[in-house]
Amino acid sequence: MFLGKVVGTLVSTQKEASLDGLKFLLVRRLTAENEEESGYLVAADAVGAGLDEVVMVATGSSARQTKVTDKRPCDAVIMAIVDSWEVGGEEKYRK
Amino acid sequence: MFLGKVVGTLVSTQKEASLDGLKFLLVRRLTAENEEESGYLVAADAVGAGLDEVVMVATGSSARQTKVTDKRPCDAVIMAIVDSWEVGGEEKYRK
Amino acid sequence: MFLGKVVGTLVSTQKEASLDGLKFLLVRRLTAENEEESGYLVAADAVGAGLDEVVMVATGSSARQTKVTDKRPCDAVIMAIVDSWEVGGEEKYRK
Amino acid sequence: MFLGKVVGTLVSTQKEASLDGLKFLLVRRLTAENEEESGYLVAADAVGAGLDEVVMVATGSSARQTKVTDKRPCDAVIMAIVDSWEVGGEEKYRK
Amino acid sequence: MFLGKVVGTLVSTQKEASLDGLKFLLVRRLTAENEEESGYLVAADAVGAGLDEVVMVATGSSARQTKVTDKRPCDAVIMAIVDSWEVGGEEKYRK
Numbered sequence: 514m515f516l517g518k519v520v521g522t523l524v525s526t527q528k529e530a531s532l533d534g535l536k537f538l539l540v541r542r543l544t545a546e547n548e549e550e551s552g553y554l555v556a557a558d559a560v561g562a563g564l565d566e567v568v569m570v571a572t573g574s575s576a577r578q579t580k581v582t583d584k585r586p587c588d589a590v591i592m593a594i595v596d597s598w599e600v601g602g603e604e605k606y607r608k
Numbered sequence: 609m610f611l612g613k614v615v616g617t618l619v620s621t622q623k624e625a626s627l628d629g630l631k632f633l634l635v636r637r638l639t640a641e642n643e644e645e646s647g648y649l650v651a652a653d654a655v656g657a658g659l660d661e662v663v664m665v666a667t668g669s670s671a672r673q674t675k676v677t678d679k680r681p682c683d684a685v686i687m688a689i690v691d692s693w694e695v696g697g698e699e700k701y702r703k
Numbered sequence: 704m705f706l707g708k709v710v711g712t713l714v715s716t717q718k719e720a721s722l723d724g725l726k727f728l729l730v731r732r733l734t735a736e737n738e739e740e741s742g743y744l745v746a747a748d749a750v751g752a753g754l755d756e757v758v759m760v761a762t763g764s765s766a767r768q769t770k771v772t773d774k775r776p777c778d779a780v781i782m783a784i785v786d787s788w789e790v791g792g793e794e795k796y797r798k
Numbered sequence: 799m800f801l802g803k804v805v806g807t808l809v810s811t812q813k814e815a816s817l818d819g820l821k822f823l824l825v826r827r828l829t830a831e832n833e834e835e836s837g838y839l840v841a842a843d844a845v846g847a848g849l850d851e852v853v854m855v856a857t858g859s860s861a862r863q864t865k866v867t868d869k870r871p872c873d874a875v876i877m878a879i880v881d882s883w884e885v886g887g888e889e890k891y892r893k
Numbered sequence: 894m895f896l897g898k899v900v901g902t903l904v905s906t907q908k909e910a911s912l913d914g915l916k917f918l919l920v921r922r923l924t925a926e927n928e929e930e931s932g933y934l935v936a937a938d939a940v941g942a943g944l945d946e947v948v949m950v951a952t953g954s955s956a957r958q959t960k961v962t963d964k965r966p967c968d969a970v971i972m973a974i975v976d977s978w979e980v981g982g983e984e985k986y987r988k
Binding site for chain 2: 704705706734735749750751759761762763764765766767768769770772780782783784785786787788789790791792795
């Protein structure tokens with residue numbers, strides 16, 4: 514998994530039918546120091562994440578192991594909202 | 609998933625039999641700012657996407673979770689046409 | 704999937720038993736402009752591709768969705784021979 | 799798999815229900831020479847790894863092949879604690 | 894798959910129980926010209942490979958399609974020992 518920040522939202526009406534009701538969010542990867550990286554990906558939301566929220570994202574087939582993404586053509590999912598993390602005993606982020 | 613733009617088409621007659629009828633499109637990745645990146649990939653089309661259309665692409669085993677790609681040797685699928693997206697409250701694309 | 708050119712062949716006698724009979728080829732990735740890139744990968748051949756042929760390659764679990772690769776430890780397969788492709792209305796390759 | 803060092807811990811209360819009880823750790827990749835690289839990933843812990851421990855990490859669907867990660871949205875798992883490794887007959891790490 | 898050279902060995906006693914008996918080797922990727930690249934990965938051995946041997950490695954879920962890796966948290970496997978390969982009609986390696 515990687516740590517990311519929700520930076521955007523996306524609207525799509527014409528899509529594979531099984532995706533109806535799924536919320537898609539743009540997520541930017543964060544470094545271990547809690548700095549935004551330049552890339553992004555689009556992930557389905559399984560936990561009710563909001564804009565600017567710090568989240569954990571799982572990719573690949575593991576992204577389908579949630580109730581909302583099961584058997585759907587979805588390769589990235591927000592599966593947790595992060596409360597805090599630390600590196601080397603130092604806190605890098607707290608909600 | 610990532611955001612991409614359909615930039616090309618491909619013809620193949622000699623292929624694994626299960627792929628008959630699938631449409632393959634060349635897709636260029638877009639940045640969150642809606643700029644074309646340099647690389648590309650070939651994706652199967654599950655939603656009737658056309659040239660120059662902005663789409664969402666799923667890769668890996670998730671690319672097989674649509675009616676047209678199920679159980680086929682296909683590792684990338686266009687599973688949605690994008691209406692719009694925004695980053696940081698600013699609209700970056702609208703169809 | 705990506706577009707590639709078959710550039711080499713490989714011989715292996717000591718291997719997982721399920722791989723007997725599979726043909727392995729070295730494939731170089733092609734840009735959308737039909738230029739060879741520097742890297743390569745080894746793919747199993749599901750379509751009778753020959754040296755210098757332009758092909759399409761699927762990777763990951765999707766590489767096992769052909770008759771010859773089913774349930775085998777194979778993560779890349781040539782699943783189509785390409786007749787032609789075009790980008791932005793311009794033909795980039797024709798067999 | 800790759801070799802990594804556990805460098806941090808993470809707390810998340812709002813998450814996919816199936817993840818309850820899983821411990822998530824930040825892991826930095828190590829070179830074959832046992833030097834820390836700059837990136838990181840978050841992995842579930844299947845072996846009771848502690849901070850600063852040198853571990854082996856499996857990713858993708860293989861990350862779900864442990865008792866604690868089975869059928870969960872988890873794409874990276876610490877599946878072994880490393881005692882030692884050597885390269886070219888020279889020991890690079892010993893616990 | 895990619896071509897690699899076995900460059901090292903690894904010892905781990907504290908690991909997921911299903912991994913007992915598996916041999917893990919450090920493998921360096923080889924270019925198509927048979928030159929060692931700088932990175933490495935750890936792969937399970939399904940074919941009795943030895944130090945300095947040139948091998949083929951499969952990754953992802955395909956790494957679990959051998960007798961010794963089936964259903965185990967293992968994302969890379971040595972599934973063949975390479976006898977020879979050639980590129981553009983020129984032999985690049987012979988055992």
